[in-house]
Amino acid sequence: PKSEKLNDLELGLKYTKNKGSFTANAYWMNYKDQLVLTGKINDIGSYTRTNVPNSYRAGLELDAQYQFNKYFSTSGNITFSKNKIDQFTEYFDNYDAGGQKAIVHHNTDITLSPNTTAFHQFNWTPTTNWKISFTSKYVSKQYLDNTQNESRTLKAYFLNDLNTTWKF
Numbered sequence: 001p002k003s004e005k006l007n008d009l010e011l012g013l014k015y016t017k018n019k020g021s022f023t024a025n026a027y028w029m030n031y032k033d034q035l036v037l038t039g040k041i042n043d044i045g046s047y048t049r050t051n052v053p054n055s056y057r058a059g060l061e062l063d064a065q066y067q068f069n070k071y072f073s074t075s076g077n078i079t080f081s082k083n084k085i086d087q088f089t090e091y092f093d094n095y096d097a098g099g100q101k102a103i104v105h106h107n108t109d110i111t112l113s114p115n116t117t118a119f120h121q122f123n124w125t126p127t128t129n130w131k132i133s134f135t136s137k138y139v140s141k142q143y144l145d146n147t148q149n150e151s152r153t154l155k156a157y158f159l160n161d162l163n164t165t166w167k168f
Contacts, residue, residue, distance in 0.1 A: 002051045005032040020066035029057040036085065036146060037111040052146075054086040055110060076120035083113035088146040108148040114156075116140040129168075135161040 012025040033051040042048050059081030067073045085108050094101040109115075118138040125131045137159050144152040 001035055001049065002033040004034050004051075006030070006034075019068070020064065023061075023063040025061040025063075027057070027059055027061070031055045031057075034085075034110075038145065052085045052088055055084060057081060057083045057110070057113070071125055073123045073125075074121065075123075076118070078116070078118040080116055081113070082115065083110040084108065085110055085146055090145070090147050103147075105147050108146050109143050111144065111146050112142050112154075114140040114142045129166055131165045133161075133163045133165075135163065137161075 007030045008027065009029075010025060010027040012023065014021065014023045016022075031052075032054065034055045035049045036052055036055065038048045038050050059079055061077065061079045063075075063077040065073070065075040086106065088105045088108055090103045090105060091100045092103075093099075116138070117140070118136075120136045122134045123131060124133075138156070140156045142154045143149070144154065
């Protein structure tokens with residue numbers, strides 16, 4: 001593999017007042033020779049990677065936090081992004097004709113790169129040692145390879161988690 005080259009441009013803004021804060025960050029990451037997953041698995045079970053000449057990641061990250069009082073707080077974030085490869089060549093075995101066949105794909109999503117992720121947490125701290133948190137997470141659909149083939153996806157998912165901690 002070749003080494004990746006990255007031009008990263010980011011612009012952020014943070015606003016804080018009293019018990020809360022809000023942050024927004026926009027980013028543009030332009031890659032040359034980005035090393036991406038191919039979707040193939042090698043003979044020892046690891047995912048293989050290849051360089052793609054041109055790709056980018058661009059998006060907006062939003063983050064907010066608020067402390068209602070000494071017992072209750074909340075925080076959350078959401079990210080909207082585009083993660084694209086300008087051109088990707090897929091190779092697969094052609095058993096009927098022999099050899100491999102190549103298909104060129106244009107403007108496809110990068111493997112395992114969701115377009116939306118979100119997180120929210122609500123905290124209750126009844127004592128200085130004890131904290132209870134309710135967390136929600138969302139991750140949008142992801143492709144298992146760089147072809148954007150609908151049959152090779154991880155469906156979007158949403159989960160909740162209830163957690164308690166005690167400090168000794």
